[in-house]
Amino acid sequence: MSEPVSEHNRTSISVVVAYHSGYGHTARQARAVADGVASVAGARVELRNVAELTESLWDALDSADAIVFGSPTYMGSQSSTFQAFAEASAGVWAKQGWRDKLAAGFTTSAGANGDKLHTLSSMVLFAAQHGMTWVNLDLAPGWIYTSTGTADSLNRLGGFVGAMAQAPSDAPPDVAPPSADLRTAEHLGRRVALLARQFAIGKRSIDGNIPAVAVSA
């Protein structure tokens, strides 16, 4: 979808998709989130695998306007590799280095439900500990939520807090998750980028144009 060119959509923002994937399914979902981010004018996106805890990962996260977290659901929660990344961010937490950045999340698992909500809820808490602002999915539930939905509906798994995807445990990542879940992930990436741009414009206007005066109630 193309947007009219304006001063606002020339504002540049950066989004990091920080994910782990053991077998490639969540990596596919991560690429779909990144495609959604890249569809927004002025948005730069970096895909980062958090299995590699390098200086360059922390630098990229430090300079991002928004971070989208992604993990497979393993044993009803985020993977231990993602949790190791979360724990390694304690130094950033101590300085509140990600405070006021936007955050969002996504997960893939084999079950239609599979306890994905627990993974996303852990990410919400993780972001809250860092003082980040959570961006939800903002899509109506699809598929069996209404009698006219189909398995190809956007948000077919009916999540609100983040993007959910399902991949049969015996299907390789080139065929799963299905298109409906990848389009849902793309929607989340686009939404995060649009809101990050809105926040950046607001911050720039507050920092630059509005005089600091006492505000009475």
Ligand SMILES: Cc1cc2nc3c(=O)[nH]c(=O)nc-3n(C[C@H](O)[C@H](O)[C@H](O)COP(=O)(O)O)c2cc1C
């Ligand atoms: C150790 C382990 C635990 C898993 N636990 C769950 C689970 O709790 N719920 C579920 O639906 N699927 C579970 N699965 C299936 C994975 O979520 C599924 O295969 C997913 O696509 C893997 O994503 P990945 O390829 O990005 O690693 C588990 C898989 C593994 C290897």
